[in-house]
Amino acid sequence: MSEDLEAHKIMAMEPEKRDRVINAAMKEFAKGYKDACTDTIVREAGISKGLLFHYFGTKDGLYSFILKSACEVIYNEYLALIDLKQSDIIEKVWQMTLLKMDLSYKHPALFEFLAKAYVDLQENPNEEFTAFFEKTRSIAIDKVLADIDTSLFKDGVDPQKAANIILWTLSSYSTSQINTSMRMEDYQKEYDRYLEEMKDYIEILKKAFYK
Amino acid sequence: MSEDLEAHKIMAMEPEKRDRVINAAMKEFAKGYKDACTDTIVREAGISKGLLFHYFGTKDGLYSFILKSACEVIYNEYLALIDLKQSDIIEKVWQMTLLKMDLSYKHPALFEFLAKAYVDLQENPNEEFTAFFEKTRSIAIDKVLADIDTSLFKDGVDPQKAANIILWTLSSYSTSQINTSMRMEDYQKEYDRYLEEMKDYIEILKKAFYK
Amino acid sequence: MSEDLEAHKIMAMEPEKRDRVINAAMKEFAKGYKDACTDTIVREAGISKGLLFHYFGTKDGLYSFILKSACEVIYNEYLALIDLKQSDIIEKVWQMTLLKMDLSYKHPALFEFLAKAYVDLQENPNEEFTAFFEKTRSIAIDKVLADIDTSLFKDGVDPQKAANIILWTLSSYSTSQINTSMRMEDYQKEYDRYLEEMKDYIEILKKAFYK
Amino acid sequence: MSEDLEAHKIMAMEPEKRDRVINAAMKEFAKGYKDACTDTIVREAGISKGLLFHYFGTKDGLYSFILKSACEVIYNEYLALIDLKQSDIIEKVWQMTLLKMDLSYKHPALFEFLAKAYVDLQENPNEEFTAFFEKTRSIAIDKVLADIDTSLFKDGVDPQKAANIILWTLSSYSTSQINTSMRMEDYQKEYDRYLEEMKDYIEILKKAFYK
DNA sequence: GATGAATGAGGGTTCATTCAT
DNA sequence: AATGAATGAACCCTCATTCAT
Numbered sequence: 001m002s003e004d005l006e007a008h009k010i011m012a013m014e015p016e017k018r019d020r021v022i023n024a025a026m027k028e029f030a031k032g033y034k035d036a037c038t039d040t041i042v043r044e045a046g047i048s049k050g051l052l053f054h055y056f057g058t059k060d061g062l063y064s065f066i067l068k069s070a071c072e073v074i075y076n077e078y079l080a081l082i083d084l085k086q087s088d089i090i091e092k093v094w095q096m097t098l099l100k101m102d103l104s105y106k107h108p109a110l111f112e113f114l115a116k117a118y119v120d121l122q123e124n125p126n127e128e129f130t131a132f133f134e135k136t137r138s139i140a141i142d143k144v145l146a147d148i149d150t151s152l153f154k155d156g157v158d159p160q161k162a163a164n165i166i167l168w169t170l171s172s173y174s175t176s177q178i179n180t181s182m183r184m185e186d187y188q189k190e191y192d193r194y195l196e197e198m199k200d201y202i203e204i205l206k207k208a209f210y211k
Numbered sequence: 212m213s214e215d216l217e218a219h220k221i222m223a224m225e226p227e228k229r230d231r232v233i234n235a236a237m238k239e240f241a242k243g244y245k246d247a248c249t250d251t252i253v254r255e256a257g258i259s260k261g262l263l264f265h266y267f268g269t270k271d272g273l274y275s276f277i278l279k280s281a282c283e284v285i286y287n288e289y290l291a292l293i294d295l296k297q298s299d300i301i302e303k304v305w306q307m308t309l310l311k312m313d314l315s316y317k318h319p320a321l322f323e324f325l326a327k328a329y330v331d332l333q334e335n336p337n338e339e340f341t342a343f344f345e346k347t348r349s350i351a352i353d354k355v356l357a358d359i360d361t362s363l364f365k366d367g368v369d370p371q372k373a374a375n376i377i378l379w380t381l382s383s384y385s386t387s388q389i390n391t392s393m394r395m396e397d398y399q400k401e402y403d404r405y406l407e408e409m410k411d412y413i414e415i416l417k418k419a420f421y422k
Numbered sequence: 423m424s425e426d427l428e429a430h431k432i433m434a435m436e437p438e439k440r441d442r443v444i445n446a447a448m449k450e451f452a453k454g455y456k457d458a459c460t461d462t463i464v465r466e467a468g469i470s471k472g473l474l475f476h477y478f479g480t481k482d483g484l485y486s487f488i489l490k491s492a493c494e495v496i497y498n499e500y501l502a503l504i505d506l507k508q509s510d511i512i513e514k515v516w517q518m519t520l521l522k523m524d525l526s527y528k529h530p531a532l533f534e535f536l537a538k539a540y541v542d543l544q545e546n547p548n549e550e551f552t553a554f555f556e557k558t559r560s561i562a563i564d565k566v567l568a569d570i571d572t573s574l575f576k577d578g579v580d581p582q583k584a585a586n587i588i589l590w591t592l593s594s595y596s597t598s599q600i601n602t603s604m605r606m607e608d609y610q611k612e613y614d615r616y617l618e619e620m621k622d623y624i625e626i627l628k629k630a631f632y633k
Numbered sequence: 634m635s636e637d638l639e640a641h642k643i644m645a646m647e648p649e650k651r652d653r654v655i656n657a658a659m660k661e662f663a664k665g666y667k668d669a670c671t672d673t674i675v676r677e678a679g680i681s682k683g684l685l686f687h688y689f690g691t692k693d694g695l696y697s698f699i700l701k702s703a704c705e706v707i708y709n710e711y712l713a714l715i716d717l718k719q720s721d722i723i724e725k726v727w728q729m730t731l732l733k734m735d736l737s738y739k740h741p742a743l744f745e746f747l748a749k750a751y752v753d754l755q756e757n758p759n760e761e762f763t764a765f766f767e768k769t770r771s772i773a774i775d776k777v778l779a780d781i782d783t784s785l786f787k788d789g790v791d792p793q794k795a796a797n798i799i800l801w802t803l804s805s806y807s808t809s810q811i812n813t814s815m816r817m818e819d820y821q822k823e824y825d826r827y828l829e830e831m832k833d834y835i836e837i838l839k840k841a842f843y844k
Numbered sequence: 845g846a847t848g849a850a851t852g853a854g855g856g857t858t859c860a861t862t863c864a865t
Numbered sequence: 866a867a868t869g870a871a872t873g874a875a876c877c878c879t880c881a882t883t884c885a886t
Contacts, residue, residue: 013870031334035245038856048872053857055870123242161415168383169376169406204372249881259847261884270881435849452757455676457667460877470851475878477849583837585801593803626794630841671860681868683863692860 010065020045021052023109025066030112033120064129070114071132073172078103079139088092089163090210094202096144097170101191107211152210162209169201220266231256234264234320236277241323244274244331253374274319275339281325282343289314290350298360300374301417307355308409373420380412411417431477432487442467445531447488452534455485457543463601486551492536493554500525501561509571511585512632516624519592520564572633584631591623642688643698653678656742658699663671663745665814666696666753697761703747704765711736712772720782722796723839729777730831732831795842802834 007157010018028036030124038059042049057060088094104111121129144167150159177194221229235255239247249270253260267273292310297303315322332340355378361370388405428447432440446466450458460481464471478484503521508514526533543551564588572581661669671692676681677709689695711716714732719725737744756761777800783792810827 009870032243032246035243037854039854043334049857050859050872051870054872057857059856115298156418157415158411163413164384165376165380165412165415169379172379172383200369201372201376204368207367248879250879260849260882261847264845265845266884431849454665454668457665459875461875471878472852472880473850476851479879539753578840579837583834586806587798587834587837587885590805591798591801594805595797621789623794623798626790626798629789648882670858672858682866683868686861687866688863765862 006120017045017047021047021055022066022069025062026070026107026113027062029066030116032116033059033124036063038062047094049210055104061193066113067117067129067132070110070117071136073103073107073110074114074136077106079136079143082143084143084146087147088152089144089148090166092144092204093166093170095172099113100174139154154209154211157209166205166209168204170198173198173201216369224266228256228258228341231372232258232266232273233277233280236273236317237281238320240274240277241320241327243327244270244335245272249273277324278328278340281321281328282347284318284321285325285347286350288317290347293354295354295357298358299363300355300359301362301377301413301421303355304374304377304381305409305413308385311385365420365422368420377416377420380416381409384409384412425469431630435477438493439469443469444488444491448529448530448535451485451488452531452538454538455481455546458485460484482488488535488558489539489551489554492532492539493558495529495532496536496558499528501558501565504565506565506568509569510574511566511570511581512588512628514566514570515588515592516620519596519620520595522596523551567578576631576633579631586625588631591627592620595620646688650678650680654680654688654695655699655790658695659703659740659746660742662696662699662750663742665749666692666757669696671695693731698703699746700750700762700765701741703750704769705735706740706743707747708772710739712769712776715776717776720780721785722781723776723779723843724798726796726799726803727831727835730807733807759830782827787842787844790842799838799842802838803831806831808836 013021021041024041025036027044028041036059038052041062042052044054052062056065078099082096083092086095087148095160100111117129118133121133145163148159148163153159153162232252234308235252236247238255239252246269249263250259250275253263263273267276288309289307293307294303297306311322316403328340329344330342356371356374359370359374364370364373435443443463446463447458449466450463458481460471460474463484464474467474474484478487500518500521504518505514508517522533539551540555543555567585570581570585575581576585646654654674657674658669660677661674669692671682671685671805674695678685683694689698703813707728711729711732715729716725733744750762754766765808778793778796781792781796786795
């Protein structure tokens, strides 16, 4: 792969500088591939245009690298932390939601970037990236549905569909809250209200689907 | 507002030509504001570049107009058709889903355009458009929640939150089905399976939240 | 062919402007494809950068067009004027040399451009252009050798090889003279000396190879 | 001259390394000055970018040096080997052709480089290089024409012009053969055919101009 | 109203050259 | 001496917008 020709260069980068580039690029690529401007990235990362291309070759090469980085972060700091022994799916999804919130605090542009990347992928199919997403998605699903205790569900409830409703509810709620003005001063207060309300939903779902 | 300077011009347009522009532009803007190319729009609409700018002033002006048109369509062909007397919220949401499917058949690019417009709005905040979206959204919510018969819900279930779960479930399911290969030959079959499965979810939700 | 998509645009150009572009581009491309700079071309042609690309699409499209134009000029203003009935090959070559000089006066960059194009072709093979060159070359050779009166040659002289020596001599002499400081003031004087000396060579060749 | 500032540095280079640079650079500059890329040169020579510029100052400085080297090679391994005592010019030119073929075998890029350098010179006149070429050329001509036995020529033949025809014929023939597919497997066969045909031309020229 | 030629700022990419180590 | 990271000017190309006809 041509990307690999650059890979060792990237790895040899001063880590602090590399992180600046990754952050700036992820934030910019969250606009979508075409709308992202390399000028903005280098300005924000505090490096010259030439250097960016020295390391990453092309805009595409940079994008690839950022996407791979994002996938790695998802894997190492999210999927790997899921408690496989938790057999109560609502509890598991709840814990995953908390992990996700932590992660989105540490990497503010991560999920937005990945969401846009997913959309870009529909429009510009790319085998390698499709594989990435598919792998990540199937790992995620496997982990979520691994060793679920279906006996917790009320009789007559399709566990698969109920699980979907649970997942959709929590992720829709999260999305609906993203646009709330998360200003720093009242972040903690907002965050607490957010958790509180999510717990309410958890309770409703439990009452609805569990024995 | 500068848009208004153009407004009467647009209204003076030959309606058939205006519709061609609206359709072409909506389809193109479904790519997102920046990725949309005015050349493609004029080519598809069969008018000259000069004329487009004669009527709409700027790309932005065209975008504004298309967004307003989309909102009007949503209002006239969706929100206005909601049966306000239906007090069973699940039934109402179900009927709304059917309306939405009809609409998305009549205006293939409409929802995609609005989804992209909503995202663009996050990135390039614009008072006027935010107001549009907010107004449309609040009207929608008002209509959905108007005269809901809360007595249908089991005791102890927050009707507002349950309504949200219902809405989120149906819209998440819809979204999850978009990428399914909707090839023309098996469209009808797919469509039937789609309705069938959605009915399953309706049943689950009813059992979960209704007495 | 994609070039043809642009072709009608180019034909619709204001002829006087098109000629300015052709001249500027031919002169610039005489440096070789890569060394030619579109900025220089547009500056010299007195048009904007955008317009150049409006008409020709890409640097490559412009190059293609210029190459085709050059081939047409060669065909119409050189090959087509060769006197096929002239059976004395030395006389024919002599007349061709005069035609070439006229042409190189009317299109100063033409031969230099074609020479560089030929070299570029070796390095970046291109089927279409190779065909062009081959066709032009074979037409030229056919015309030169058509109806040659071999009885003019001394016995024992291979007419084909002798013809080559004649062609090579005249074209080498021409090339050797190109670098002479053809300043405008003494152009006529230089030109006369040039013709005179070339006639000397003609005489030598006649004495050498003819009965 | 600024080049001289670097000259002693270059001389201080490890000879084996210098030769690697010369070979790599000559091969690369055979593409023409602008098309040559210093990155390729340092990669092929196995030295760092910094070192190249440490020794040669600028791309131009490197080019100068390579050009001088090439001229030296031409002088030492070509011009110096011409047999001055050979008074039969056709024989002398024939021997020179053989020397040239040997040299082009030992230094594959040499003549191609010099040919491109000569063309570059037309476009970017440079006193120093022009002087180089002129000096080399005049030495070559002096050597060729030194002590020519004009009594070999038929009466009435201008020996100078006849010599030119002889030179032009052999060099044009060589050039015309360059593009022939010199694949390795049939190199020897091609080479023999080449010599054979060249001898034919020699015979023709002798018959034409010699008593 | 209607056209499309014309413009130029902006974006991705290359590459000679410099400089800290 | 030796390295290669770092820079920025220059290049090709796109596209919203204007304007003469």
